[in-house]
Amino acid sequence: MTRPAPVLDRRNVLSRLFPSTDDMLFISGLAGPARDAAQLLDDGDNLFTMAGTMGAAVPMGLGVALAAPERQVAVINGDGELLMKIGSLATVATMAPENLSIVCLDNGCHGETGGQTGHTSHRTDLAKMAEGAGIASVMVLETEDQMDAAAKFLVDAPGPRFLQVRVTDGPPHPYKRNFDPAYCRTKFRDAFLGRR
Amino acid sequence: MSTEPRDSWSSELFDLLVGAGITLFPYVPDAGNKRLIELAAAHNESRPVLLSSEEEGVAICAGADLVGQRGVLCMQSSGLGNCTNFLSFVKGGGFPILMLVTMRGDYGEGNPWQYPMGQAVEPILHTMGVLTYRVETKEDLLPAAEAAITSSGNGRQAAALILSQRFLGAKAF
Numbered sequence: 001m002t003r004p005a006p007v008l009d010r011r012n013v014l015s016r017l018f019p020s021t022d023d024m025l026f027i028s029g030l031a032g033p034a035r036d037a038a039q040l041l042d043d044g045d046n047l048f049t050m051a052g053t054m055g056a057a058v059p060m061g062l063g064v065a066l067a068a069p070e071r072q073v074a075v076i077n078g079d080g081e082l083l084m085k086i087g088s089l090a091t092v093a094t095m096a097p098e099n100l101s102i103v104c105l106d107n108g109c110h111g112e113t114g115g116q117t118g119h120t121s122h123r124t125d126l127a128k129m130a131e132g133a134g135i136a137s138v139m140v141l142e143t144e145d146q147m148d149a150a151a152k153f154l155v156d157a158p159g160p161r162f163l164q165v166r167v168t169d170g171p172p173h174p175y176k177r178n179f180d181p182a183y184c185r186t187k188f189r190d191a192f193l194g195r196r
Numbered sequence: 197m198s199t200e201p202r203d204s205w206s207s208e209l210f211d212l213l214v215g216a217g218i219t220l221f222p223y224v225p226d227a228g229n230k231r232l233i234e235l236a237a238a239h240n241e242s243r244p245v246l247l248s249s250e251e252e253g254v255a256i257c258a259g260a261d262l263v264g265q266r267g268v269l270c271m272q273s274s275g276l277g278n279c280t281n282f283l284s285f286v287k288g289g290g291f292p293i294l295m296l297v298t299m300r301g302d303y304g305e306g307n308p309w310q311y312p313m314g315q316a317v318e319p320i321l322h323t324m325g326v327l328t329y330r331v332e333t334k335e336d337l338l339p340a341a342e343a344a345i346t347s348s349g350n351g352r353q354a355a356a357l358i359l360s361q362r363f364l365g366a367k368a369f
Contacts, residue, residue, distance in 0.1 A: 027259065048262060053282050059252035063259020063267070066220060066243065071263075087248030094246055181289035182352075185262065193264050 003166075007143060010105050010167040014040040014076065016147045017103065017154060017163070021046070025064055025192070029057035029077035031112035032172035033105050037076040039173035045191030051179050055085030058102060062092050065100035065160075068192070072099050074154070079106040079120045086129060089162070093134030098159035102135075107169045115169060130162040142166040202364075205334065206231035209296075209341055213268055214242055216345045218294070220260050220267030221245065222253030228298025228364050229270040250275030254282040258291040261351075270296045273317045273358075274310065283324035286354040293326070294348045295356040304366030317358065327355040331363045 014036050018024070021040065026047040028037035034049040041047045050056060061075035082089075082104050092100065108121030120126060130138045137157035141150040141164070150163060178184055210232055221236040222245040223229055236242040245267075247253050253269035260267045269279075276297060285291040300307070301314015321328050327347050329340040337359075344355040 025263070052288070053255070053284050056251075056255040056258075056282055056285075059247075059255035060259040060262075062245075062252075063220070063222075063256035063261075064263055065259075066245070066256070067260035067265035067267075068263040085249065085252065088252050090248050091246065091252055181285070185289045185291060188262050189264065192262065 004142070006108070006166040006168050008141070008165065008167045009170055010036060010107065010165075011039075011170075011173050013105065013141075013165055013167065014103075017151050018074070019151065024072045024074055025068065027057050027061040027064060027073070027075050029075075029081040030054055031078060032107070033076045033078045034177060035172040035175045036105065038177035039175040043175070043177045045187055048184055048188045049177050050181075054081045055088070057081060058085065058088040058092065061100060061102065062088070062095060062097065065097040066095060069097070069099055073097075073101070075100070075102045077102070077104055078111075079104060079108065079126060080110050080118050082126065083119055083124070089130055089133035089135060092160050093136075096136065096160060100159055101154050101161040101163065103154070103163045103165060105165050105167055107167050109169050111169065111172070127162070127164045130164070135160055135162045137161045138164075140164045140166065202228075202231050205337055206235060208338060210235040210239075212338060212341050212345065214239060216266070216349070218266045218268050218345075219243060220256065220265065221270055222247050222256045222267055223270035224250050224253075224272065224275050226270070226272035226298050227367065228272065228359055229296060232270060232296070249278050251279045251282040254279050254285060254293055257293050258285045258289070261291050266292075266294065268294045268296055271298070273297050273299045273301060274313045276317050276320060277313050280320055280324060283326065283354070287325035290352040291354065292348040292351050293354040294344060295326070295354075297356050297358045298364060299359060299361050300367075302361040302366075304361050306366065306368065321356050325354065327353060328358055329355065330358045330360060332360050333363060336363070
């Protein structure tokens, strides 16, 4: 199967997908997706980013979604880290949290380590893998004219939701987020528990 | 039903865990945690989470901690090897991960495939900054479980309760 070359610039995606972020909880993986998520939220109290533990974003988001069922939770990650622990999509599908969305910024390469090609630039289809895992709602976003529908999908489609965003291999936002995981844990936790 | 020794200690351990406010039970199935997970499924305040691989459970418990909830990752010792990288949440982040490790490759093991990982469990946990509480006899169980729950109860420290094959009984080959 040949797919059209990606056209979306990742730096223009998250702010369009999440026009309102205040009531949501965000978990991001590492590298580019963490930078983009930190830019979206100004590294705020409702975001936990990683700079290691590759593949942990989906199960961490699942843990948040199960433990805080009254809140909407979004995972922002990349194709490489998602594939590293792809089985976690089955775990999400089985638990079926209605309040969880997974957004995968799929640039088809390992941008953080030099742009080496990844499986999705070959034959691997993440949306089909998510469907095969049993995720309730799955969508692929690859053109500008699908953006509003994708934002609506993240609000209205039955959860859990998986949105594959096909983006070019261009750079993420150059945002410098906090790299101290203990600080980030305390910041997120205190904000959440203080708010309840 | 409740004639096996595993049924009675599983029940006592489950009561202790739920009493400590532990609500999520991410697990990869093992003979040693079978009854405990059945109890978690039957109780209205606890929830088992079937994993595809053990390290997911480390991240799930870390996610639950971010919103003030607690979980216990239940797995066979072989699965601890899958968790190593994700245990970076412990030393780096101070996430209070609690684990229940049911041993293979331990006292009386008859399967040589199980020994390499079984014997590496405690060194790996210690290297990654996790306290270990080993259970050899029935009398050890509740005090060790309580110590593990307490040490991981207030953040910063992770703990593993290790149920040895001397306690569990070795699988026959």
